[in-house]
Amino acid sequence: MHNFTKELVDELADKLLIGLTREENELILNEFNVIDETMELITKIPSISSVEPMTHALPSSTYTPREDAKEESVDISDLLANCDAYEGREVKVPKVVGGD
Amino acid sequence: MNYIKTIEELHEMLKNKEVTSDELVKDSLKKAHFIQDKCNAFVTILDDATGKEVNDDLLSGIPYGIKDNYSTKGILSTGSSNTLKDYVPFFTATAVKNLERHNLVPIGKTALDEFGMGGSGTTAHTGNILNPWDLKRMAGGSSSGSAASVAAGVYPFALGSDTGDSIRKPAAFCGIVGYKPTYGMISRYGLFPFASSLDHCGCLTRSVKDAALVVDAMKGQDENDLTSWDSQNIHLFASLDGKVKGKKLFYIKEIVNLENYPDASNELKEHLDNFYKTLDLLKEEGVTIKEESIDRTLVNAIFSVYQCLSCAEATSNMSNLTGIIFGPRGEGKNIYEMIKDHRTKGFSSLIKRRFVIGSYALQKENQEKYFVNAQRVRRLIVDKMNELFQKYDGLIMPVSTGPAPYIDGHKEEITNDNTTNLEEHLQIGNFGGFPSITIPNGFINNLPVGINITGKCFDDANILNIAYALESKMPYKNQVAPIIKEGPYE
Numbered sequence: 164m165h166n167f168t169k170e171l172v173d174e175l176a177d178k179l180l181i182g183l184t185r186e187e188n189e190l191i192l193n194e195f196n197v198i199d200e201t202m203e204l205i206t207k208i209p210s211i212s213s214v215e216p217m218t219h220a221l222p223s224s225t226y227t228p229r230e231d232a233k234e235e236s237v238d239i240s241d242l243l244a245n246c247d248a249y250e251g252r253e254v255k256v257p258k259v260v261g262g263d
Numbered sequence: 264m265n266y267i268k269t270i271e272e273l274h275e276m277l278k279n280k281e282v283t284s285d286e287l288v289k290d291s292l293k294k295a296h297f298i299q300d301k302c303n304a305f306v307t308i309l310d311d312a313t314g315k316e317v318n319d320d321l322l323s324g325i326p327y328g329i330k331d332n333y334s335t336k337g338i339l340s341t342g343s344s345n346t347l348k349d350y351v352p353f354f355t356a357t358a359v360k361n362l363e364r365h366n367l368v369p370i371g372k373t374a375l376d377e378f379g380m381g382g383s384g385t386t387a388h389t390g391n392i393l394n395p396w397d398l399k400r401m402a403g404g405s406s407s408g409s410a411a412s413v414a415a416g417v418y419p420f421a422l423g424s425d426t427g428d429s430i431r432k433p434a435a436f437c438g439i440v441g442y443k444p445t446y447g448m449i450s451r452y453g454l455f456p457f458a459s460s461l462d463h464c465g466c467l468t469r470s471v472k473d474a475a476l477v478v479d480a481m482k483g484q485d486e487n488d489l490t491s492w493d494s495q496n497i498h499l500f501a502s503l504d505g506k507v508k509g510k511k512l513f514y515i516k517e518i519v520n521l522e523n524y525p526d527a528s529n530e531l532k533e534h535l536d537n538f539y540k541t542l543d544l545l546k547e548e549g550v551t552i553k554e555e556s557i558d559r560t561l562v563n564a565i566f567s568v569y570q571c572l573s574c575a576e577a578t579s580n581m582s583n584l585t586g587i588i589f590g591p592r593g594e595g596k597n598i599y600e601m602i603k604d605h606r607t608k609g610f611s612s613l614i615k616r617r618f619v620i621g622s623y624a625l626q627k628e629n630q631e632k633y634f635v636n637a638q639r640v641r642r643l644i645v646d647k648m649n650e651l652f653q654k655y656d657g658l659i660m661p662v663s664t665g666p667a668p669y670i671d672g673h674k675e676e677i678t679n680d681n682t683t684n685l686e687e688h689l690q691i692g693n694f695g696g697f698p699s700i701t702i703p704n705g706f707i708n709n710l711p712v713g714i715n716i717t718g719k720c721f722d723d724a725n726i727l728n729i730a731y732a733l734e735s736k737m738p739y740k741n742q743v744a745p746i747i748k749e750g751p752y753e
Contacts, residue, residue: 176618179619181610182607191620194620201564205568211636214643216641220446220461254588257598
């Protein structure tokens, strides 16, 4: 069994750029334990490691590429319409390189 | 005038000029506002909607609802999340575009569990969505607003999406029909992705025929969705004839048998008893129904496998929700602080927890035990089902442990309850991409319950036809919650 800790949960949340309350952290710890119990049982299924993982509901379908036709791209103003901060044609963000 | 009819009946009324499309739309909008006050089913009601030209197409001029995780050009599309509370897409989802060709009239965008990641209707940014049969109970989720509005008679159908059971469980809780076709029959382009390998588009209606009609109109191969396939030769509505003599169904002993639940509530006992009585109705039509056994380790793994896969895929799919290019900007000194502020304030507690679980399953050191093993068990479960589908036309199962639970006291947490298998087994349909339909099969404590039929991939017509035959043996077709009678409509 894995030893789940509050610190581990916070570290994972931080990687996702998400902040958690103490209550949320505790709930995740409980949920981890429930999932872990089942996944432990799964490791005991005979020859489980030889089963091909299933990544999609249906086997890969054959796809015919569409014609290489010229298309109008989406207007920049439409793309920026949902952005809270932009200048001209560009999204505005705090300085990333060499910033604070 | 009573417009709580099937699509075919409404079409007859439109053609005979007993009602115009515009009158239908206005009536639907009135009902939408009435239900919004009671059930909180909508994110947006499209008050400027007007009728459309009626032609020979059964769907022309008919009002309907769209779940708010379908992109609709120029119309607010939030996924019921604060992270997209003002988001207006610049394109329309293919499924909705396909419906537009039929002169249908959208009336509103329905509320859901945030991004489809819940089963209760209690995580939408606009508040709890309530069940029109009993306002203290949940509508189920995640297609909560779609289910509540169709059950309340606002219009004959609404769009849903289904990653675990998000169409089929709310349909049961609200006493209506919920159908998700085979994976890829309907394009997912423009549907906000939750877990791409499990996500399905579909619909909620009040009759099997309506479900067939609507999916006939939604489906089709789409160059923008590589997993969609050519279904031109499948005609769901035209295939319904109700002839089911000689069909074979099975149910899973380890999930359905009452002996699995030593502390069963009276509600659960009644629900399972009602399930067996419903099977008798199909047997009267010449359908053979048998009990089958599945390795209990696999059955017990369904929910954890679902959580590992869906949370992991969601974590990846929703990494684009930063509040930088779209969505409300977070506060902070640098871009990382801004994104963290946006995501911390924007996501509900439930999906934050799900993301952390997904991230854990995807960490390099954990991937083999959690994510990859979950994918392996997914295959074992699907292989077992496909083996059984060699012998049977479909799987028939009760939905959930009974009617919709109360909202008060409900906690959407991952627990080790011994009824989990009965609550969560519909996820099998998503693992395999199987066509799956829920129809109402009675009442317990005056609340509706449902039964589900799931079949092999591409065999949608067969599954719908069995559901159609069963529906015709019961008095629940086109039923609506009595709440609508409290309004100025009857």
